[in-house]
Amino acid sequence: MASEAPPVAGGSRGPARAEHPVIGPGHTFATVTDKIASLVLTTKTPLGWFVGFGIAFSLFMVFLATVTYLLAKGVGIWGNNVPVGWGFDIINFVWWIGIGHAGTLISAILLLLRQQWRTSINRFAEAMTLFAVACAGMFPILHMGRPWVGAYWLMPYPNTMGLWPNFRSPLIWDVFAVSTYATVSALFWFVGLIPDLATLRDRAQNRAVKIVYGLLAMGWRGSARHWANYEMAYLILAGLSTPLVVSVHTVVSFDFAVGVIPGWHATVFPPYFVAGAIYAGFAMVLTLAIPLRKAYGLEDFITMKHIENMAKVMLATSLVVAYGYLMEAFMAWYSGNTYERFMMWNRMTGPLSWTYWMLILCNVVVINTLWVRRLRTNVPYLFFVSLVVSVGMWLERFVIIVTSLHRDFLPSSWGTYRGTPFDWSMFIGTIGLFLTLFFLFIRFLPTISIFEMRTLVPGAAPEEEKA
Amino acid sequence: MSRPAPYGLLAEFPTPSGIVKAAAAVHAAGYRKVDAYTPYPMEEVLDALHLHETHVPKLVLAGGLFGMAAGWGLQYWSSVIEYPMNIGGRPFFAWPAFVVPTFETTVLFAAFAAVFGMLALNGFPQPYHPVFNVPSFVTASRDRFFLCIESADPRFDAEKTRGFLKSLGAADVVEVMP
Numbered sequence: 036m037a038s039e040a041p042p043v044a045g046g047s048r049g050p051a052r053a054e055h056p057v058i059g060p061g062h063t064f065a066t067v068t069d070k071i072a073s074l075v076l077t078t079k080t081p082l083g084w085f086v087g088f089g090i091a092f093s094l095f096m097v098f099l100a101t102v103t104y105l106l107a108k109g110v111g112i113w114g115n116n117v118p119v120g121w122g123f124d125i126i127n128f129v130w131w132i133g134i135g136h137a138g139t140l141i142s143a144i145l146l147l148l149r150q151q152w153r154t155s156i157n158r159f160a161e162a163m164t165l166f167a168v169a170c171a172g173m174f175p176i177l178h179m180g181r182p183w184v185g186a187y188w189l190m191p192y193p194n195t196m197g198l199w200p201n202f203r204s205p206l207i208w209d210v211f212a213v214s215t216y217a218t219v220s221a222l223f224w225f226v227g228l229i230p231d232l233a234t235l236r237d238r239a240q241n242r243a244v245k246i247v248y249g250l251l252a253m254g255w256r257g258s259a260r261h262w263a264n265y266e267m268a269y270l271i272l273a274g275l276s277t278p279l280v281v282s283v284h285t286v287v288s289f290d291f292a293v294g295v296i297p298g299w300h301a302t303v304f305p306p307y308f309v310a311g312a313i314y315a316g317f318a319m320v321l322t323l324a325i326p327l328r329k330a331y332g333l334e335d336f337i338t339m340k341h342i343e344n345m346a347k348v349m350l351a352t353s354l355v356v357a358y359g360y361l362m363e364a365f366m367a368w369y370s371g372n373t374y375e376r377f378m379m380w381n382r383m384t385g386p387l388s389w390t391y392w393m394l395i396l397c398n399v400v401v402i403n404t405l406w407v408r409r410l411r412t413n414v415p416y417l418f419f420v421s422l423v424v425s426v427g428m429w430l431e432r433f434v435i436i437v438t439s440l441h442r443d444f445l446p447s448s449w450g451t452y453r454g455t456p457f458d459w460s461m462f463i464g465t466i467g468l469f470l471t472l473f474f475l476f477i478r479f480l481p482t483i484s485i486f487e488m489r490t491l492v493p494g495a496a497p498e499e500e501k502a
Numbered sequence: 503m504s505r506p507a508p509y510g511l512l513a514e515f516p517t518p519s520g521i522v523k524a525a526a527a528v529h530a531a532g533y534r535k536v537d538a539y540t541p542y543p544m545e546e547v548l549d550a551l552h553l554h555e556t557h558v559p560k561l562v563l564a565g566g567l568f569g570m571a572a573g574w575g576l577q578y579w580s581s582v583i584e585y586p587m588n589i590g591g592r593p594f595f596a597w598p599a600f601v602v603p604t605f606e607t608t609v610l611f612a613a614f615a616a617v618f619g620m621l622a623l624n625g626f627p628q629p630y631h632p633v634f635n636v637p638s639f640v641t642a643s644r645d646r647f648f649l650c651i652e653s654a655d656p657r658f659d660a661e662k663t664r665g666f667l668k669s670l671g672a673a674d675v676v677e678v679m680p
Contacts, residue, residue, distance in 0.1 A: 063645065064541060064645035065644060068541075068644045068645065069644075191576055197584075197585065198585065199581070199585040200580075201587055202577045202580070202581050203581075203592060203596045203599040205602075207603065208602040208603055208606075211602070211603040211606040212606050215606040215607070215609055215610045218610060219609065219610065219613045222613055222614070222616075222617045226617055226620070233643045234643040234644065236643075237640040237641075237642075237643045237644070238640070238644070249629065250627075250629075253621070253626040253627035253628065254625075254626055254627055254628035254629050254630070254631060256539055256631060256633060256634070256639075256643075257540050257541055257642050257643060258537050258539055258624075259525075259537055259538040259539070259540065259544075259548055259551055260537060260553055260624070262540070262543040262548065263548055263553050263554060263556045264556045264557075264558050264620045264623045265620060266543050267556045267559065267620075268558045268562075268616045268617060271558065271559065271562050271612075271616045272613060272617070275609050275612050275613050275616070276613075279606075279609045282602075282605060282606070282609075286602060289602075486541060486543075487542070489541055489542040489645075490543075494517075495518060495542065496546075497519035497523075497544075
């Protein structure tokens, strides 16, 4: 990191505080390294992994079967109709993209804010980001119907028809935002992995395994010259990712806010979407972290401090989201616009009002129980809340998209919407894709950043011995 | 056949403070072709060896500026010159709309420059390096700290340098063969 950093012991990642440790007591460089590396290098894959992977892979097969049928029959197998032209495809896209945001927040923003507790959760949170973005990408791509011919109006490339995309459309901004986000997240993740891949190379017993990790580590050897470039590149990537992550959900919200549909056309959307994304993302990090630390005995690395901090971030962002709900309702009333007022009244009392009230229950009522410390530190309860939040955030997108569209300006154009079995199988299928990738990740790559954990070991920072 | 000249001498230190002290002493003694190998980034070692200089930020700036120019240029050229589309009479040169993709391409190319620039400056991929010949070097990625003085250093002397490294508290000093 830059030389002008204040002289905190251990640079920006100083030793753990005595209270609320970010790492369990008694750990050394060797024990941290061995514990995390052994999860990958063991020859005995736990039975639970096979069970989990089996379930995930079965769901992934559901996805592949649905996509096959979709490509054969066309998007008519979905429930999208007129006036509800956007349905599960966009709901699920926004839901998955939002989930990804916590990974970047943890890896980039908390790094810049020098939050040590990010260290043991950043690796798998970043993996979660990548896999969530991969799932998100499936929906708009498959919504094109025949994606192999639909690329010319999304990506600017010289095609034989001489056509170029319309850069005045937020949908094109979305293509740029999401593809940049996916690329930069992958780069960030890979850069973070390089020193750990070298550790795996050095500790692997099997020659083939050694070669694979060796190729991926590219010859990393922990040289001071390399660390100087590495730390600078990592810091800059964090700096670049910070505005990027804010931009992604902002641009996603522009897909709606730039339109004229009542319920979409609101200036509160960008901050409200970004907060919702972080909120949903932290819920997913908790959903993954709680079983992971239990199954692999990582309680020393993912301590109660991490769990409680994540609960607090979730609680704080939920308040921003609740403010968004409040402002949507207030502005609809205050605007005096008939259509806006009707939209809001229809959301609260119309045929789909149960989705709105379920959303309020999930995202405003249940989450606020986390003000109670005893509930916030109760791990099974927190796991339950994280699932409730995921449901709530899915409902939020359903409410925004479907209830805004199903009552068009003219009553003669009114309609309704429900997801078909194929909508559901595709959504559940992407959960399978996500979990499949995640199970492969925890088996083949270190789930916790080993080299960053070493910096948290007591004594990692030599005191007062500078040249 | 004569024995090839060694690449350098590799000293092993068991503690973080050991390597920091040794790095400072080695730099003070005038050695410049020195490298430290640590299992995690250590500010103090970089300070001691005066290795803070990095060209990564300049590359990132260049990458970002290129991405900005390319993104803006692509949009201007395709929307104004090559394929102007009249949509509701809106201007072809819709610069506020162009800001968003331009921002994204700026970040994208800056990130490319940061990552590939860092890898290039570090000389990666580099599957072979003499220090890998030392069997105990595998612990450099676990819990040991190494300091290597290259034989190419003008002050290098196989015996004196070895004695000097020993006097700094090295647990072990071994010759690195190229």
